[in-house]
Amino acid sequence: MRLPRILIAPLATLALLAALPAAASAARAGANPQNSCLDCHRALDDARLAAPAKAFAEDVHGAHGLGCIGCHGGDPTDADITSMDPDKGFKGTPARKDIAEMCATCHASAEFMKRYNPQPYIFSMAEFRTSVHCKKIAVGDPKVATCTNCHGVHGMLSRKDPRSPVNRRNVPATCSKCHNPEYMKGRTVPTNQYALYRVSVHGKALLEKGDLSAPACNNCHGNHGAVPPNTRDISLVCGTCHGREGELFAKSKVKAGLELEGKRGCVTCHGNHGVQLPTDALIGTTGDGVCGRCHESGSAGARASDVIVPAFHALKARIGDADSLLAVADRLGMEVEAGRELLKQADDQLVNVRATLHGFDTKQITAVLTEGDGLADKAIAQARDALRDWRIRRIGMALSVVVILLMAGLLALRIRRLERGPGA
Ligand code: HEC
Ligand code: HEC
Ligand code: HEC
Ligand code: HEC
Ligand code: HEC
Ligand code: HEC
Ligand code: HEC
Numbered sequence: 001m002r003l004p005r006i007l008i009a010p011l012a013t014l015a016l017l018a019a020l021p022a023a024a025s026a027a028r029a030g031a032n033p034q035n036s037c038l039d040c041h042r043a044l045d046d047a048r049l050a051a052p053a054k055a056f057a058e059d060v061h062g063a064h065g066l067g068c069i070g071c072h073g074g075d076p077t078d079a080d081i082t083s084m085d086p087d088k089g090f091k092g093t094p095a096r097k098d099i100a101e102m103c104a105t106c107h108a109s110a111e112f113m114k115r116y117n118p119q120p121y122i123f124s125m126a127e128f129r130t131s132v133h134c135k136k137i138a139v140g141d142p143k144v145a146t147c148t149n150c151h152g153v154h155g156m157l158s159r160k161d162p163r164s165p166v167n168r169r170n171v172p173a174t175c176s177k178c179h180n181p182e183y184m185k186g187r188t189v190p191t192n193q194y195a196l197y198r199v200s201v202h203g204k205a206l207l208e209k210g211d212l213s214a215p216a217c218n219n220c221h222g223n224h225g226a227v228p229p230n231t232r233d234i235s236l237v238c239g240t241c242h243g244r245e246g247e248l249f250a251k252s253k254v255k256a257g258l259e260l261e262g263k264r265g266c267v268t269c270h271g272n273h274g275v276q277l278p279t280d281a282l283i284g285t286t287g288d289g290v291c292g293r294c295h296e297s298g299s300a301g302a303r304a305s306d307v308i309v310p311a312f313h314a315l316k317a318r319i320g321d322a323d324s325l326l327a328v329a330d331r332l333g334m335e336v337e338a339g340r341e342l343l344k345q346a347d348d349q350l351v352n353v354r355a356t357l358h359g360f361d362t363k364q365i366t367a368v369l370t371e372g373d374g375l376a377d378k379a380i381a382q383a384r385d386a387l388r389d390w391r392i393r394r395i396g397m398a399l400s401v402v403v404i405l406l407m408a409g410l411l412a413l414r415i416r417r418l419e420r421g422p423g424a
């Protein structure tokens, strides 16, 4: 019996579809059912040729059942050197400029990647293409980073592995392998990022304290962006972690004003790579104070800081006064619990104002300062009350001592009289 011609193509397709699950499950059942590439290369004497196979045991691709051919092509079922025949799709070692596109055959497709990992897929080839790295690869710069400079090659690890070069703790070292004066010799791009970062609050928190909430280079620059965050984005970038400051600043007149001048949000006052722990000395118009840097006297900003700056330092001084008065009362053995509680609340307002400052709204800042003042005044009043009580007690005590001494004196006199006897 001959099949009608019109059925042949659909039937062939059906047969192919029926065979697919079998092939897929075979692949799942034994990862790398056959990988002649690995077997032969592992046994080669030439270290250059054997190293990729030896490192592959730990490779994230190997662990997902992907063989050498995922990147290099060829026929893994052929145990001979002919497995590397270009006719069998073998591509050889990629030239440096072609590596990114080779990885992109899989990694540019979120749909393909989802089959291996249900987690949200973050890598974006489109983002990588916007990076200075990728753009310069395209024009033949041999020194910019491609995928393997940051991730390694054979023996590539997941970013979650603490040994991965892109694990957060290792990122600053990975970037600065190239972003240093020696490697960048002859270029105009600044190379002090790591030196500044290492001693910044962020660098110390991540590298010395192991605080994984502190940013590494990629948390500000993006994993694959490698561009300086642009003017508008900087406060957004910082604001992802410093929510309160970021939110207040976003609505402030300062942000709008700085943008007009072409200056950049947070980094104008804090710096970018070398962010240091801010001190209260920054709130000032002279010396280390930053307010006078932009506000010429007479301007709205200057008039505002002339109100805010002295009020801030006055609150701090008041809190200091309350603290020492309470300490004196405490040393004298008086009850200061309630006063200490008020002082703590006043101190919270001082902390609050350091953040509120970022709205650069005189009314809002003054409100916090006034509340702090009220609490500090109450703490001072409590301390004064305690000291007055102590004085009253001391006068009372002195009086009772006098009375006791008087009584003792009288008693002594009486006793002496008695000793002398009635006849004396
Ligand atoms: C029978 C052993 C054998 C098998 C099987 C084999 N290779 Fe090779 N491979 C070699 C040898 C030997 C060389 C060095 C050949 C040369 O220099 O021309 C080599 C070279 C290579 C190179 C480097 C080319 C270069 O010059 O830098 C790559 C990449 C490679 N093999 C990948 C594969 C892949 C992928 C497979 C499986 C599809 C595979 N090999 C299968 C033995 C083998
Ligand atoms: C994730 C992609 C990927 C996989 C999988 C992969 N390779 Fe490679 N391989 C590369 C890249 C990229 C290079 C070029 C290395 C470079 O430029 O540093 C390379 C280079 C090589 C070289 C040349 C090494 C040299 O120093 O000249 C050999 C040999 C090789 N691979 C063999 C293998 C074998 C064998 C496997 C499987 C065990 C394998 N590769 C799996 C991406 C891959
Ligand atoms: C044949 C498809 C394929 C190719 C080609 C490929 N990969 Fe992968 N890659 C995968 C799959 C599948 C995974 C595992 C899925 C996962 O962990 O999200 C993976 C995982 C990774 C991971 C680990 C992600 C993480 O942190 O968990 C990195 C990094 C990576 N690949 C980089 C590369 C680089 C760099 C290249 C090119 C040199 C490359 N891949 C080529 C398919 C591929
Ligand atoms: C300049 C360094 C650098 C370059 C170049 C680079 N990466 Fe990454 N990559 C990173 C960093 C950093 C991370 C993020 C680690 C983290 O999330 O903590 C990352 C994460 C990844 C992930 C995991 C993201 C996910 O959710 O699955 C994949 C996959 C990946 N990169 C693939 C690539 C590919 C493919 C290329 C080349 C086209 C490439 N990378 C180029 C530094 C780099
Ligand atoms: C393999 C070396 C290498 C590595 C690793 C590397 N870079 Fe680069 N990067 C370069 C080179 C080279 C340039 C181009 C500098 C130039 O000529 O302007 C560049 C450019 C940049 C730029 C653009 C600078 C500008 O204003 O033009 C940024 C931002 C950047 N890299 C960030 C990073 C970050 C973040 C990492 C780590 C996640 C990293 N790079 C890892 C070599 C590297
Ligand atoms: C806290 C955020 C942050 C971190 C962390 C950070 N950067 Fe930057 N980086 C910036 C900002 C913002 C700029 C833009 C500076 C400007 O134009 O005013 C920048 C600019 C750069 C540039 C362009 C040249 C320059 O200095 O202006 C390079 C290159 C660079 N960063 C690399 C790095 C490297 C490498 C690391 C890690 C050691 C790193 N960055 C860590 C925020 C950050
Ligand atoms: C990935 C999150 C993250 C990003 C992005 C980030 N920071 Fe931080 N920042 C932190 C953490 C965590 C600390 C606390 C470090 C410590 O333990 O001292 C910190 C500390 C600070 C401090 C010291 C204040 C304090 O109370 O410790 C300042 C100022 C600061 N960051 C400013 C910035 C600026 C400006 C940017 C953007 C250029 C920025 N940060 C981006 C997480 C971040």
Ligand code: HEC
Binding pocket: 235, 238, 239, 242, 245, 246, 247, 249, 250, 254, 265, 266, 267, 268, 269, 270, 278, 279, 280, 281, 282, 283, 290, 351, 354, 355, 357, 358
């Ligand atoms: C006009 C200058 C200026 C700008 C712009 C600025 N800050 Fe500040 N920042 C300060 C001053 C002044 C302090 C207070 C220092 C102190 O008293 O400890 C401070 C303190 C901080 C603190 C520590 C707060 C605390 O509770 O001790 C963080 C975090 C911070 N800034 C982040 C940011 C972020 C994020 C941005 C951008 C959204 C930003 N700053 C923009 C001047 C500025």
Ligand code: HEC
Binding pocket: 253, 254, 256, 257, 258, 263, 268, 269, 282, 283, 284, 290, 291, 292, 293, 294, 295, 299, 300, 301, 302, 304, 305, 308, 309, 360, 361, 362
């Ligand atoms: C990097 C420059 C810069 C620094 C530093 C700076 N400001 Fe400003 N400030 C501005 C700009 C720009 C404006 C908006 C234009 C204007 O009103 O002058 C502004 C406006 C203000 C306003 C709003 C004035 C109004 O019109 O209501 C206040 C309040 C203010 N600043 C307080 C301060 C204080 C306090 C400091 C010190 C902690 C400070 N500024 C430091 C640039 C700066």
